Amino acid sequence: MIRTASFAALLLALFCTAANAAEPDTQEQVQSDVSTREIAIESNFTGIEILIFGSIDFSDEQTPAEASYGVITVVRGPTEPVAVTRKHRIGGIWVNGPGKSFATAPGFYAVLSSRPFRSIASDDTLRQLGIGLANVDFGRYTRGHHADDAYRAALVRLRTEEGLFQENDGGVSFIGRSLFRANVTLPVNVPIGHYTADVYLFRDGKLVSKNVSGLYVNKVGFERVIYSLAFQHPFLYGLLAVALAVLAGLTGWYAFRRD
Amino acid sequence: MFQVYLPIAELSVNILVMLGLGAAVGFLSGMFGVGGGFLLTPLLMFSGIPPAIAVATGANQIVGTSVSGTLAQWRRGNVDVHMGAVLIVGGVAGALAGVLLLKALQQIGQSGLIISLTYVVFLGVIGTLMLWESLRVIRRTRAGKTVPARSGQHNWIHGLPFKMRFPQSRLYISAIPPLVIGAVVGLLASFLGVGGGFIIVPAMIYLLRMPTNIVIGTAIFQIIFVTAVVTLLHATLNHTLDLLLALILVIGGVIGGQFGVRAGHRFRGEQLRAMLAVVVLAVALRLLFDLVVEPVELYSIIPLTGV
Numbered sequence: 364m365i366r367t368a369s370f371a372a373l374l375l376a377l378f379c380t381a382a383n384a385a386e387p388d389t390q391e392q393v394q395s396d397v398s399t400r401e402i403a404i405e406s407n408f409t410g411i412e413i414l415i416f417g418s419i420d421f422s423d424e425q426t427p428a429e430a431s432y433g434v435i436t437v438v439r440g441p442t443e444p445v446a447v448t449r450k451h452r453i454g455g456i457w458v459n460g461p462g463k464s465f466a467t468a469p470g471f472y473a474v475l476s477s478r479p480f481r482s483i484a485s486d487d488t489l490r491q492l493g494i495g496l497a498n499v500d501f502g503r504y505t506r507g508h509h510a511d512d513a514y515r516a517a518l519v520r521l522r523t524e525e526g527l528f529q530e531n532d533g534g535v536s537f538i539g540r541s542l543f544r545a546n547v548t549l550p551v552n553v554p555i556g557h558y559t560a561d562v563y564l565f566r567d568g569k570l571v572s573k574n575v576s577g578l579y580v581n582k583v584g585f586e587r588v589i590y591s592l593a594f595q596h597p598f599l600y601g602l603l604a605v606a607l608a609v610l611a612g613l614t615g616w617y618a619f620r621r622d
Numbered sequence: 623m624f625q626v627y628l629p630i631a632e633l634s635v636n637i638l639v640m641l642g643l644g645a646a647v648g649f650l651s652g653m654f655g656v657g658g659g660f661l662l663t664p665l666l667m668f669s670g671i672p673p674a675i676a677v678a679t680g681a682n683q684i685v686g687t688s689v690s691g692t693l694a695q696w697r698r699g700n701v702d703v704h705m706g707a708v709l710i711v712g713g714v715a716g717a718l719a720g721v722l723l724l725k726a727l728q729q730i731g732q733s734g735l736i737i738s739l740t741y742v743v744f745l746g747v748i749g750t751l752m753l754w755e756s757l758r759v760i761r762r763t764r765a766g767k768t769v770p771a772r773s774g775q776h777n778w779i780h781g782l783p784f785k786m787r788f789p790q791s792r793l794y795i796s797a798i799p800p801l802v803i804g805a806v807v808g809l810l811a812s813f814l815g816v817g818g819g820f821i822i823v824p825a826m827i828y829l830l831r832m833p834t835n836i837v838i839g840t841a842i843f844q845i846i847f848v849t850a851v852v853t854l855l856h857a858t859l860n861h862t863l864d865l866l867l868a869l870i871l872v873i874g875g876v877i878g879g880q881f882g883v884r885a886g887h888r889f890r891g892e893q894l895r896a897m898l899a900v901v902v903l904a905v906a907l908r909l910l911f912d913l914v915v916e917p918v919e920l921y922s923i924i925p926l927t928g929v
Contacts, residue, residue: 406866407625409634446924449920450917518921551627552632594861597858608682608683609846609850611686611872613689613693616694
């Protein structure tokens with residue numbers, strides 16, 4: 364009887380410990396934010412560098428050298444359907460083949476990590492979270508052969524060459540034992556829309572905390588006026604363009620005429 | 623420092639490069655009486671502007687350079703308004719047909735290829751014919767022989783009905799050939815993003831037998847209206863017109879065009895035609911080269927939004 368009671372007490376104690384471990388107060392948590400929440404595209408826009416910063420709360424690391432934590436930051440831009448085509452030679456000229464289309468290819472995707480991200484978490488975990496260019500979900504293909512990975516590889520390669528897809532091992536750097544920062548370069552051709560910056564905190568290969576912040580890329584001022592006019596009042600926009608061209612032509616003729 | 627972000631093309635270009643491009647094309651436009659679109663559209667594409675935006679924006683730039691070019695020609699009495707009006711009527715009908723054709727080709731994803739092939743065929747044939755004809759005239763003139771004046775000669779065109787009087791060109795011919803020529807040019811204008819000068823100038827010289835100086839003035843006059851219609855159609859249906867890029871190009875083009883008109887007056891008609899033929903052939907060869915030589919990058923990404 365006493366034995367049973369003590370066993371029950373032991374079980375209870377074990378449960379309490381387990382509950383305590385799951386309690387957010389004592390577990391490591393990651394907090395993060397981005398330096399610029401609104402990115403304005405004006406006529407002098409040539410790309411921008413944003414800073415993602417954060418800290419690990421309740422870090423139990425004594426010195427940075429322990430390096431038991433791994434931080435991975437993923438910045439995802441708006442998705443859009445795209446087709447990837449390959450040229451074939453037909454009758455001496457190079458012609459676009461039917462290719463393969465992807466429903467939700469991100470217009471921007473960057474992975475930054477505090478050390479090579481494959482050493483931070485297992486391939487399965489990375490695949491589940493969509494971390495890494497090999498694991499990005501491009502959505503269902505709507506044409507082409509599903510087994511042909513060459514088109515997917517080409518999409519990744521072309522976007523990487525444009526700076527729209529990035530993998531940067533060591534892009535997240537620690538300042539002291541709990542503060543970290545990551546610089547992400549958005550090139551000039553970034554699509555407009557809503558972006559998310561996800562910060563994942565791993566410990567010993569396990570995801571222990573995640574923080575999401577958002578940013579918005581939009582055209583402002585003159586660029587915005589032109590853009591919205593072109594898409595909301597296209598006929599008026601066309602008339603304006605013709606009128607401006609005629610005006611420029613008249614001005615040019617008047618300025619250069621010889622009397 | 624000189625980089626400027628284009629709101630519709632969504633990329634950053636060097637403003638000086640684009641001004642220079644507009645000026646160079648405007649110079650040729652004023653000199654030869656062509657819109658220069660056959661040069662501007664490929665040059666914009668070579669600079670990294672997406673083809674659809676290059677076509678629409680190029681058309682808008684040609685409106686501006688054609689206005690100042692026409693005024694310069696007008697003062698010299700080189701514009702046949704009657705002939706221009708008939709060409710424009712045909713041209714507007716052709717432009718509408720061209721936009722519909724382009725939309726159909728875009729749906730099967732082969733618009734780029736067909737545009738390039740059409741460019742190569744038209745520029746190649748016309749460039750070769752013009753070069754051959756003008757060199758023959760130049761050789762004969764050098765040899766001291768007189769070249770028989772062509773105007774007044776009769777061909778099959780003079781047998782057609784609906785005759786109209788075109789006093790400026792000293793012609794009394796049927797309205798059907800100018801209407802058909804106008805329609806063909808309108809079709810090509812909207813389809814290729816050109817003014818169509820490279821078609822209409824030889825057509826008026828060789829088919830209608832108009833005097834060369836009147837041909838240039840009248841061609842550039844009708845190009846204003848055809849490219850204005852093309853600009854409106856592209857802006858409304860495809861949203862591919864970049865106003866900022868068009869403004870930069872038009873400023874360069876207007877300045878270049880004025881110098882072009884003056885440069886053109888230093889040369890004889892056949893010399894101008896020979897020079898234009900060389901430029902036309904060079905563009906055709908460059909486009910053919912791109913079609914035939916294995917591209918460095920076989921893959922390309924095509925956005926499907928709005929399709």
